[in-house]
Amino acid sequence: MKEVTRKVYYLFSPWLRIFHWIMAACIVTLFFTGLVITIPWIIFASEPTFSGMTVDNIRNIHFVAAYILSAAFIMRIYGFIVNPGDRLFSHVWKGYFYKNVVDVALHYMFLKHEHASYLRNPIARCSYTLLYVLAIIEVFTGFAMYYMTNPNGIGGVLFGWVITLVGGEYMAHLIHHYVAWAIMLFAIGHIYMVIRAEFMEGESEVSSMFAGSKILAHEPRDAGHLDGTLE
Amino acid sequence: MDKRESMWDYYLKKGMSRRSFLKGCVALTSLMGLSTDMVSKVVEAAEKKPLPVVIWIHGHECTGCDESFIRSGSPLASDLVLNEIALEYDHLLSAACGEPFEAHLEETIQKYKGKYILAVEGAVSTKDNGIYCMSGGHTFTHLLKHAAANASAVIAYGTCAAYGGIQAAKPNPTGSSGIGMFVGSTPIVNVPGCPPIPEVMTGVIMHLALFGQVPPLDNEERPKQFYGNRIHDTCYRRPFFDAGMFAERFNDAAARAGWCLYKLGCRGPETYNSCGNLRWFQGMSYPIQSGAPCIGCSNPHFWDEDPLTLRMPEYEPLGNVDKIGAGIAALTAAGVVVHGAMSMVQKQQRDEIEAKKKGEQ
Numbered sequence: 001m002k003e004v005t006r007k008v009y010y011l012f013s014p015w016l017r018i019f020h021w022i023m024a025a026c027i028v029t030l031f032f033t034g035l036v037i038t039i040p041w042i043i044f045a046s047e048p049t050f051s052g053m054t055v056d057n058i059r060n061i062h063f064v065a066a067y068i069l070s071a072a073f074i075m076r077i078y079g080f081i082v083n084p085g086d087r088l089f090s091h092v093w094k095g096y097f098y099k100n101v102v103d104v105a106l107h108y109m110f111l112k113h114e115h116a117s118y119l120r121n122p123i124a125r126c127s128y129t130l131l132y133v134l135a136i137i138e139v140f141t142g143f144a145m146y147y148m149t150n151p152n153g154i155g156g157v158l159f160g161w162v163i164t165l166v167g168g169e170y171m172a173h174l175i176h177h178y179v180a181w182a183i184m185l186f187a188i189g190h191i192y193m194v195i196r197a198e199f200m201e202g203e204s205e206v207s208s209m210f211a212g213s214k215i216l217a218h219e220p221r222d223a224g225h226l227d228g229t230l231e
Numbered sequence: 232m233d234k235r236e237s238m239w240d241y242y243l244k245k246g247m248s249r250r251s252f253l254k255g256c257v258a259l260t261s262l263m264g265l266s267t268d269m270v271s272k273v274v275e276a277a278e279k280k281p282l283p284v285v286i287w288i289h290g291h292e293c294t295g296c297d298e299s300f301i302r303s304g305s306p307l308a309s310d311l312v313l314n315e316i317a318l319e320y321d322h323l324l325s326a327a328c329g330e331p332f333e334a335h336l337e338e339t340i341q342k343y344k345g346k347y348i349l350a351v352e353g354a355v356s357t358k359d360n361g362i363y364c365m366s367g368g369h370t371f372t373h374l375l376k377h378a379a380a381n382a383s384a385v386i387a388y389g390t391c392a393a394y395g396g397i398q399a400a401k402p403n404p405t406g407s408s409g410i411g412m413f414v415g416s417t418p419i420v421n422v423p424g425c426p427p428i429p430e431v432m433t434g435v436i437m438h439l440a441l442f443g444q445v446p447p448l449d450n451e452e453r454p455k456q457f458y459g460n461r462i463h464d465t466c467y468r469r470p471f472f473d474a475g476m477f478a479e480r481f482n483d484a485a486a487r488a489g490w491c492l493y494k495l496g497c498r499g500p501e502t503y504n505s506c507g508n509l510r511w512f513q514g515m516s517y518p519i520q521s522g523a524p525c526i527g528c529s530n531p532h533f534w535d536e537d538p539l540t541l542r543m544p545e546y547e548p549l550g551n552v553d554k555i556g557a558g559i560a561a562l563t564a565a566g567v568v569v570h571g572a573m574s575m576v577q578k579q580q581r582d583e584i585e586a587k588k589k590g591e592q
Contacts, residue, residue: 035553038542038543038553039542039553040475040493040494042479053475054473054474054475055472055474055475056473056475108570110573110574110577113580113581113584148461149461151449151503152455152459160449160450164450167531167532168530168531169500169502169503170498170501170527170530170532170533170536171532173500173501174543174544174552177552181552181553181555181559181560184556185559185560188560188563188564188567189567192567192570192571196570196574200575200578
């Protein structure tokens with residue numbers, strides 16, 4: 001047994017953790033209900049009316065999950081502003097960010113035995129930025145389709161332009177559906193990478209999303225983000 | 232044609248009663264999608280407003296919109312053309328032809344400059360300076376620009392005039408497009424549909440005729456009263472959709488029972504039109520009622536959104552996005568397993584090196 005001295009870095013506020021899990025649950029719900037809405041299933045060849053799997057029910061679940069996700073997303077933005085530890089946006093405007101990306105990428109390509117320690121892995125940060133973009137596309141196309149039931153209502157006015165922008169409602173449906181798959185692919189990669197980091201690299205990627213703190217053996221390169229010494 | 236008459240003048244000339252005139256006005260009001268408290272305004276306009284001069288030109292198209300138009304039941308297309316508008320020039324419906332006819336067009340444009348309504352059917356062919364669509368010795372582009380510049384308003388009848396239509400389907404060999412870019416600053420009303428519903432066509436032109444202004448438009452310049460609802464949201468088969476009762480094939484029991492055609496590619500959820508509430512030919516039927524899924528004929532690009540009998544495009548030989556997505560997800564999962572195994576090997580090597588280092592110390 002080798003002995004390692006580790007240090008605790010408190011990073012994620014309860015705010016971020018709660019909304020992370022709410023959003024994760026919403027995304028899973030939205031994805032599967034979305035698939036069913038696109039091509040409804042036949043359940044046991046029975047009258048769907050009696051199965052509880054009416055499209056009406058599935059759609060309502062989809063809509064409720066969509067509203068919760070959007071609300072959670074807005075709450076996350078608030079957390080981003082208030083808690084420095086919750087800021088996961090990639091620092092693309094900093095030179096060291098790219099150096100760190102190369103460092104981690106070489107490790108993931110098995111060209112380096114290990115990468116330096118980070119509180120927030122720069123490649124993970126990139127993937128979260130991508131996820132935010134995908135989620136925003138889903139929110140806008142989704143609400144556009146949802147609210148255009150009444151184009152003159154406030155929702156129709158707020159989101160109706162999306163339909164015109166993407167060149168028709170059919171296109172909005174397709175984009176919404178295709179981007180959902182992209183989010184699922186992100187989820188597979190995300191789950192694998194955090195488990196790998198937790199159990200192989202000792203980077204507390206899973207446990208920190210429950211406990212909020214990362215317990216690291218090495219001084220992380222971006223430790224200064226927490227106390228403001230690293231801009 | 233110097234003294235331009237109003238609708239009421241026409242009724243008087245024909246010896247029709249005030250009562251039948253008022254009845255006609257009430258019918259017109261509801262047709263234009265207006266509430267009944269607008270009746271008095273309609274009556275006022277019909278009494279005083281001179282019949283609007285209309286020039287109706289045809290571009291790159293099949294004239295199917297005209298076929299639809301002449302089947303309008305209320306108001307009857309014949310009433311509209313003969314009594315309610317002054318149709319001075321129409322490629323399709325006019326008896327005259329040749330040079331005198333073209334001269335009359337020019338005369339009309341000059342005489343009613345800035346006052347006439349221009350109705351356009353058909354797309355604009357833009358490729359090779361527009362030579363693929365000629366009219367009266369000029370390109371259609373030339374005619375359209377000239378006629379639109381002097382019009383009070385332009386009505387784009389049909390999906391061709393609004394968005395380019397079937398001839399704009401990939402690869403669009405003639406460079407067809409909607410007329411929007413060629414009308415300059417003249418207000419335009421898009422009345423898409425392939426063809427539009429007859430009563431929608433007459434309703435829009437009557438609105439322009441009676442009120443002298445374009446009806447309320449949405450952000451795609453379509454009149455709100457006719458394009459403000461999805462077919463899906465007004466469809467009489469919507470309860471079957473909500474209950475999850477779908478026709479799986481065109482000849483199964485569900486299709487015969489009149490269940491929802493969503494799984495047969497119905498574009499109702501993506502299409503804005505009045506088919507669901509106005510229906511066709513005096514409320515007789517509409518495609519979904521006849522057992523045919525909506526093809527979204529009033530949508531831009533509907534011609535390229537094939538196959539029309541499926542919800543999503545197929546990418547042969549792989550299938551639709553759900554199959555491809557599941558395949559990529561499986562590949563990603565497999566990649567994850569391989570990467571995980573290699574990471575384990577890497578970790579072992581790393582631990583060995585570290586152990587060796589410790590041994591050396």
